[in-house]
């Protein structure tokens with residue numbers, strides 16, 4: 001039922017993935033085994049790898065352009081040892097006005113380039129009262145509060161998610177963290193459309209629903225990757241705690257500062273995982 005994605009994309013005016021992947025292959029993006037999306041404050045991670053090619057989103061045919069500060073807007077081809085990654089340095093959000101199809105277009109490109117694993121990162125507000133600002137959280141599952149998922153015009157209408165986040169990858173992440181003496185939380189991520197931060201009532205609702213953290217991204221990309229049968233893992237950085245009983249003092253700039261401070265720990269975790277899984 002969901003084979004003719006290309007025709008659907010043309011009908012809905014989403015550019016052809018073939019034009020984009022051909023362009024990227026010409027620019028040196030060859031056979032990545034993993035796609036990675038670096039959210040707010042995580043961008044610096046790609047500079048810790050061996051970068052092979054780097055193109056601005058504006059220069060890639062069909063690519064949506066990130067308009068948010070702290071989202072550099074580069075697609076990067078990089079290696080760590082034998083593993084080649086295609087990395088979004090900065091993501092596209094629904095709250096920038098992009099449709100689910102546009103936000104998830106880069107995931108289709110990563111898949112078409114050859115990536116069969118997707119690693120997602122984001123900054124998130126902490127809902128679990130045991131969490132602390134700066135904690136890293138391995139994503140166990142998600143609650144989609146953003147709506148519009150899966151992308152209605154392209155995705156399979158009868159798609160049902162089983163477990164989405166790969167258990168083996170989660171175990172590897174936990175092992176790497178334990179070996180390096182690092183605290184790695186695990187929990188359920190919820191997604192809100194944003195860009196406003198949550199009201200006290202929304203925070204109370206999300207907690208009751210069983211969410212441990214809340215972000216304004218990630219779920220659309222993960223849904224599409226899961227439809228494409230990719231292995232998925234992800235880490236959130238708790239950039240603020242959702243207090244709930246007072247107006248949130250948090251600003252988007254503050255979020256990036258906290259994540260930046262966690263980047264060395266994230267890097268240790270990520271490179272340890274790449275060495276372990278040997279893609």
Ligand code: HPA
Pocket residue numbers: 123124125126192197198214215216239240241242250255
């Ligand atoms: N809410 C939603 N998204 C976020 C938050 C938050 O408190 N912090 C970082 N991203």
